[in-house]
Amino acid sequence: MALVYNWQIGRSMSYWYPENRPKRQFAAVFDINKCIACQTCTLACKTTWTSGKGQEYMLWNNVESKPFGCYPLAWDLSLLERLDLQSWQQAAYTGRTVFEAAEAGERVLGWRPNDLDYAYPNVGEDDCTGRVDRGAALHLPHLHWFFYLARICNHCTYPACLVSCPRGSIYKRPEDGIVLVDQRRCRGYRECVKACPYKKVFYNPLTGTSEKCIACFPKIEAKQQPQCFVNCIGKIRLAGWLSTPERARADNPLDYLVHVRKIALPLFPQFGLEPNVYYIPPIHVPGAFLTQLFGPGVPAAIDAYRKAPDDPDLAGLLELFGCTERVVPRWERSGDWVAALDDQGKEIVRVPLREPVYVRQAFDARHQVTRTNCP
Ligand code: SF4
Ligand code: SF4
Numbered sequence: 001m002a003l004v005y006n007w008q009i010g011r012s013m014s015y016w017y018p019e020n021r022p023k024r025q026f027a028a029v030f031d032i033n034k035c036i037a038c039q040t041c042t043l044a045c046k047t048t049w050t051s052g053k054g055q056e057y058m059l060w061n062n063v064e065s066k067p068f069g070c071y072p073l074a075w076d077l078s079l080l081e082r083l084d085l086q087s088w089q090q091a092a093y094t095g096r097t098v099f100e101a102a103e104a105g106e107r108v109l110g111w112r113p114n115d116l117d118y119a120y121p122n123v124g125e126d127d128c129t130g131r132v133d134r135g136a137a138l139h140l141p142h143l144h145w146f147f148y149l150a151r152i153c154n155h156c157t158y159p160a161c162l163v164s165c166p167r168g169s170i171y172k173r174p175e176d177g178i179v180l181v182d183q184r185r186c187r188g189y190r191e192c193v194k195a196c197p198y199k200k201v202f203y204n205p206l207t208g209t210s211e212k213c214i215a216c217f218p219k220i221e222a223k224q225q226p227q228c229f230v231n232c233i234g235k236i237r238l239a240g241w242l243s244t245p246e247r248a249r250a251d252n253p254l255d256y257l258v259h260v261r262k263i264a265l266p267l268f269p270q271f272g273l274e275p276n277v278y279y280i281p282p283i284h285v286p287g288a289f290l291t292q293l294f295g296p297g298v299p300a301a302i303d304a305y306r307k308a309p310d311d312p313d314l315a316g317l318l319e320l321f322g323c324t325e326r327v328v329p330r331w332e333r334s335g336d337w338v339a340a341l342d343d344q345g346k347e348i349v350r351v352p353l354r355e356p357v358y359v360r361q362a363f364d365a366r367h368q369v370t371r372t373n374c375p
Pocket of ligand 2 (some may be wrong): 036038039040041042053063148150205230231234235236258361
């Protein structure tokens with residue numbers, strides 16, 4: 001075992017291999033507050049990569065309604081039950097990670113779902129936390145709540161899938177940090193399926209191999225964002241490159257959201273994988289639930305997000321989500337305009353800080369009709 005530094009849990013931890021960060025790390029920010037669970041991302045991925053035989057129950061991208069939704073069934077609860085008490089002392093995690101809690105003879109604390117756990121991709125969809133009487137309105141945030149959690153592989157800095165593979169079939173690309181399964185080496189032992197705490201490796205019974213999200217690497221190589229990003233109806237996603245905290249640059253959009261403003265947080269950082277998909281937490285959900293999901297940074301993240309309307313830099317950067325098909329390595333705001341820039345500082349796209357609002361009169365004199373969407 002090696003000792004590696006995991007900045008998300010604020011301490012060093014045991015890992016099977018020494019720290020070996022890629023030249024650049026592919027990463028993403030998802031703004032949960034904007035997701036409408038249209039599942040366009042799920043279908044964009046499915047029709048691109050997993051429409052073949054043997055891939056029927058494979059959802060490299062899925063969107064589940066929390067707190068009751070989960071795919072595969074109870075992927076999160078099953079592990080949380082097995083882990084020790086997960087406590088934090090300010091920004092440092094004092095519990096054990098899945099590597100540190102591994103049983104004797106195992107590299108990772110994991111569990112393997114059975115076939116039926118994959119049978120209900122939309123379980124719990126739109127179920128809220130309490131009973132709402134027939135005819136009553138749902139008033140957020142005071143009554144009951146739910147929210148949508150879009151999930152892909154996190155292309156973790158310390159992947160559990162990679163360390164668990166007895167064949168050495170899983171590798172992390174040094175040029176972009178994308179984690180892939182070598183289909184020629186894989187023999188389908190499903191150790192990775194058991195080890196990944198996010199359950200983002202899937203077994204294909206026809207090929208006898210494990211398969212997973214590839215971050216649309218052919219698109220990344222062409223400087224384009226993945227399919228689930230560019231097809232997102234809610235414009236909740238932004239793909240880019242993430243630095244370690246000490247190398248963070250304010251003109252890198254992901255660094256700005258994750259390190260500078262700290263409004264985007266990792267999913268279950270206590271597992272210890274340093275996942276590279278970050279979430280802006282939903283502002284209407286009770287803090288205790290969110291802290292278990294995203295760690296102790298939740299209150300500050302929500303506070304900053306709520307103040308975004310009076311914060312032109314933050315508001316401006318949030319406007320860039322979903323505005324271009326290109327990966328956005330740099331950005332800048334100048335007055336009322338926000339620009340996405342490429343590595344050389346050349347403009348990719350420019351958007352206004354505030355969209356103009358046009359109020360259409362209900363009565364259209366030209367066509368002599370009344371148009372209104374409201375009764
Ligand atoms: S999310 Fe799972 S499949 Fe993806 S890199 Fe991390 S451990 Fe591997
Ligand atoms: S396409 Fe975007 S808005 Fe629709 S479910 Fe996926 S992440 Fe949410």
